[in-house]
Amino acid sequence: MALLLFSIVASLSLGSVRLPLTEVWGILIHHVPWLSGLESGSWPEQAEQIVLKIRLPRVALAIVVGASLSLAGAGFQGVLRNPLADPYTLGVASGAAVGAAFLLLTGIQFAGMGQWTIPVVAFGTGLLTLALVLRLGREQGKLRMETLLLSGVVLQAFLGSVVSFMVSLSNQVVNQIVYWLMGSLSLHGWPYTAALLPYLAVGFVVLVGCSRPLNLFALGERQAAHLGVRVERTKIVVLVVCTLMTAGAVAVAGTIGFVGLVVPHLVRLLAGPDYRLLLPLSALLGAVYMLWADTIARTLLSPTEIPLGVVTAFIGAPFFAYLLRRRKSGAGRAG
Amino acid sequence: MKAEQTSMLAAEGLGKRYEGTRVLDGVGFSVRKGECFGVIGPNGSGKSTLLKLLSGVETADEGTVTFAGRTLGAFGRKELARRMAVLEQETLPPVGFTVREVVEMGRYPHQNWFGEEAEDADRLIGAILDKLDLSRMAGRTLEHLSGGEKQRVALAKVMAQEPELLLLDEPTTYLDIGRQIQLMDRIREWQAEAGLTVVAVLHDLNLAALYCDRLLLLHRGRVAGIGTPAEMLAEERLAEVYGIAPIVTAHPALGVPQVLLRPGGWRGTDD
Numbered sequence: 372m373a374l375l376l377f378s379i380v381a382s383l384s385l386g387s388v389r390l391p392l393t394e395v396w397g398i399l400i401h402h403v404p405w406l407s408g409l410e411s412g413s414w415p416e417q418a419e420q421i422v423l424k425i426r427l428p429r430v431a432l433a434i435v436v437g438a439s440l441s442l443a444g445a446g447f448q449g450v451l452r453n454p455l456a457d458p459y460t461l462g463v464a465s466g467a468a469v470g471a472a473f474l475l476l477t478g479i480q481f482a483g484m485g486q487w488t489i490p491v492v493a494f495g496t497g498l499l500t501l502a503l504v505l506r507l508g509r510e511q512g513k514l515r516m517e518t519l520l521l522s523g524v525v526l527q528a529f530l531g532s533v534v535s536f537m538v539s540l541s542n543q544v545v546n547q548i549v550y551w552l553m554g555s556l557s558l559h560g561w562p563y564t565a566a567l568l569p570y571l572a573v574g575f576v577v578l579v580g581c582s583r584p585l586n587l588f589a590l591g592e593r594q595a596a597h598l599g600v601r602v603e604r605t606k607i608v609v610l611v612v613c614t615l616m617t618a619g620a621v622a623v624a625g626t627i628g629f630v631g632l633v634v635p636h637l638v639r640l641l642a643g644p645d646y647r648l649l650l651p652l653s654a655l656l657g658a659v660y661m662l663w664a665d666t667i668a669r670t671l672l673s674p675t676e677i678p679l680g681v682v683t684a685f686i687g688a689p690f691f692a693y694l695l696r697r698r699k700s701g702a703g704r705a706g
Numbered sequence: 707m708k709a710e711q712t713s714m715l716a717a718e719g720l721g722k723r724y725e726g727t728r729v730l731d732g733v734g735f736s737v738r739k740g741e742c743f744g745v746i747g748p749n750g751s752g753k754s755t756l757l758k759l760l761s762g763v764e765t766a767d768e769g770t771v772t773f774a775g776r777t778l779g780a781f782g783r784k785e786l787a788r789r790m791a792v793l794e795q796e797t798l799p800p801v802g803f804t805v806r807e808v809v810e811m812g813r814y815p816h817q818n819w820f821g822e823e824a825e826d827a828d829r830l831i832g833a834i835l836d837k838l839d840l841s842r843m844a845g846r847t848l849e850h851l852s853g854g855e856k857q858r859v860a861l862a863k864v865m866a867q868e869p870e871l872l873l874l875d876e877p878t879t880y881l882d883i884g885r886q887i888q889l890m891d892r893i894r895e896w897q898a899e900a901g902l903t904v905v906a907v908l909h910d911l912n913l914a915a916l917y918c919d920r921l922l923l924l925h926r927g928r929v930a931g932i933g934t935p936a937e938m939l940a941e942e943r944l945a946e947v948y949g950i951a952p953i954v955t956a957h958p959a960l961g962v963p964q965v966l967l968r969p970g971g972w973r974g975t976d977d
Contacts (some may be wrong), residue, residue: 583821587811589801594794596763598867599787599815644802 414542431564433665434658436624439571439632441657444631445638445649446578446613449585450517450606452592457632458617461523462611466500467493467528467621472537472548489551490566490622497618501525501610505525516592516606553678554627556665567619574616575654581609582646589644627680629687630657636691660687714739714774714871714903715760721768722755729755730927733769739870742897742904744914746938747924748948752803753907756924757875760905761792774870787815791869795876797856805840805859806831808848812866828868833936834865838892854885867976872896878913886910890917915939915962923947939963949973 399659443458451460458464470492504526508519538548578585584605587595596602633655635649642648664682671677713736718734730752737743747753760771762778771778776788778950779790791812798808813827835841838858848856857877864872872893878886894917896902908914914921915935923930923938931938941954944965948950950973953966 507944534868583814583817586803587814589803590798590811591794591796593763594784594798597761597787597792597794598811599784601783639802645807 428561428564429556429665430569430662431561432624433661434685435564435567435571436556436620436627437622437630437657437659437661438654439477439567439629439657440572440627441634441653441660442571442574442578442650443613443617443620444657445635445653446574446585446609447631447645448635449588449646450609450613451520453516454521454636455476455632456520457628458613458620459527459626459628460520461504462500462526462530462615463614463617464621464626465527465534466535467497467618468552468626469530469537470494470496471551471622471625472534474553475548476537477540480523490563493622494618497621498614501614501618502529503612505607546569550678551625552680553626553679554680554683555676556624563623567623570615570619574612575650577608577612579647581605582650585609586644625680627661627683629680629683630661633687633691634660712739713737714741715905716772717769718772719769720756720759720766720771720966722752722759722764723767724755728927730759730766733924733927735922735929735930735932737903737905739903740897740901740908741920742918744918744921744935745905745907745924746909746911746921747930750926752927752948753909753924753925754875757873757905757907759793761790761873762786768791768976785813787867787869789869790871790873791864791867792873792875793860793877795879797851797853797880798860801846802849804845804847805862806835807849808859809834809840809862809866812863812864815867818830831866834862838862838865843865849869853880857881857885857889865896868900869902871903871905872908874904876907876909878908878910886913893917903955911939911944911965914958915964916957918977935962939965 389458440458444456447456447458447460448454453460456607474489474492504519504522505523507526508515534548534552538545541548584595584600587598587600588602588605592602620627635653638652638656642652660683661679664686665679667686668677668679668682716734716736719732721728722730733752733756734884735743736853744755745753755764759766760778762771762781762783765779773781773786778786792913801808803811810827811830812829813823816827817823817937832841835844838861840855840858840862843851843855848859855878877889877926881889890913893902896905906914906918908918918935920933921935921938922932923943930947931943939954942961944954945951951968951971953968954963955966956962957964
């Protein structure tokens with residue numbers, strides 16, 4: 372948690388205008404209602420504007436998106452019992468992308484929703500995709516995980532090609548579509564964070580409630596059933612909740628990869644497979660990761676912004692490879 | 707005063723179909739408390755399906771299963787798991803949990819939402835680990851254990867569940883003769899100590915004869931006979947069900963029937 376706090380303050384201080392860390396910390400404290408008496412130093416009005424109006428909303432969004440994707444990834448990995456599962460395995464992101472691409476291509480905007488049109492539609496198409504995958508994956512009234520994974524892969528491929536098709540049709544908006552796909556948190560204000568927060572909160576509570584059954588899942592579905600776990604119900608609850616978080620994150624920020632896959636594994640390597648630890652730590656670590664990735668994305672090549680998805684992949688992949696090698700050469704978890 | 711022999715588990719008229727093929731037909735039997743009841747039969751006779759119906763993971767198309775006086779469907783999943791445990795034939799997957807953590811998972815049916823129980827189970831788990839010689843490796847993760855060690859952990863886990871009825875699904879399939887005896891001996895010890903009832907699906911007829919009080923012979927989904935090993939392991943009966951002509955002889959030390967195979971003579975069983 373301390374890491375998160377530090378990251379927040381650091382991220383707020385970095386940017387095209389560099390602000391001293393203490394100043395940022397002072398501004399933040401001053402604005403927390405019950406702590407404002409503690410800090411009453413002086414700082415330029417402009418600094419306060421930058422921190423609160425421009426950077427803080429973005430920081431908040433990064434935290435919420437990062438936590439959502441990591442939690443969803445951990446949930447999917449637990450219930451699909453597949454370490455390669457990530458939030459996009461079941462095709463949710465591709466579904467959301469189709470919605471977004473379609474809107475960008477046709478320029479349709481629903482009256483009354485304005486700039487909310489894309490997120491809302493993307494969310495909707497993401498959920499539709501889940502419904503479709505669940506239908507395809509049902510066999511004899513039960514959800515078979517292998518079938519589910521295959522349906523997800525098929526749907527992902529199909530929807531991906533639909534998006535590519537739309538990209539090929541467009542001339543002017545190609546950039547916009549591709550840019551959306553690569554993920555970005557820029558120019559998204561507090562409302563986006565507020566929209567995603569309920570899904571994250573509900574998702575977190577539900578998943579943490581399922582931590583022990585998720586632990587038992589690791590032994591196998593049949594073993595878990597024999598120990599009294601309601602297997603089918605748990606599967607559906609976890610899948611739906613994780614999909615809601617993923618669809619929300621993607622709708623708001625585009626398809627940012629590597630977070631949902633890498634962060635839970637990182638936590639596993641550091642803290643073990645117990646879901647009671649894995650879930651909260653994944654959320655925290657995911658938030659921190661996303662925060663730093665976004666900070667790098669907007670400051671490294673300032674004033675150009677590198678797409679967030681690119682940064683997460685660039686950092687995530689090599690770091691993960693390093694961790695895997697260290698694990699192989701070192702001993703396993705201490706007994 | 708005659709001791710009442712209570713029926714722990716009973717089945718009546720069980721039938722099950724998979725995609726149109728009849729797998730079980732009119733299966734009925736009753737298992738007494740404290741008994742070791744074996745289910746034997748050739749491949750495809752429906753043994754695994756029967757076990758799935760008995761453990762509640764699948765529901766029968768016809769017939770009923772009664773456990774401790776109530777129909778199986780009347781039990782909640784956790785409630786059932788508190789009284790009935792299943793030992794599978796597959797070894798536990800190489801997960802990153804430690805031996806102790808896996809054995810603790812056996813307590814799940816007895817724990818509430820927060821993972822707490824009425825009585826602290828640490829002592830019970832410690833005793834089980836000692837008994838199965840697992841204390842030394844309590845902190846090691848499963849991925850670093852051998853197959854035989856993992857099988858002991860699986861047994862420890864079901865012991866931690868403290869069931870009244872134990873279902874065994876061909877648990878000796880992947881074990882060598884030494885480990886087979888070790889496992890069955892430990893289960894028999896457990897039965898003597900706790901009055902445990904055991905229903906074991908076994909493909910090894912000799913093992914079944916050595917450890918089971920009564921046997922159910924299953925043939926093409928139907929009951930071909932229920933009785934003591936001496937009654938069930940008779941040459942003509944085995945020839946009819948298995949399609950070979952084995953020799954049945956008495957065990958030199960224990961007197962129970964043992965089946966000796968001889969090459970040749972496979973007549974087929976027109977399956």
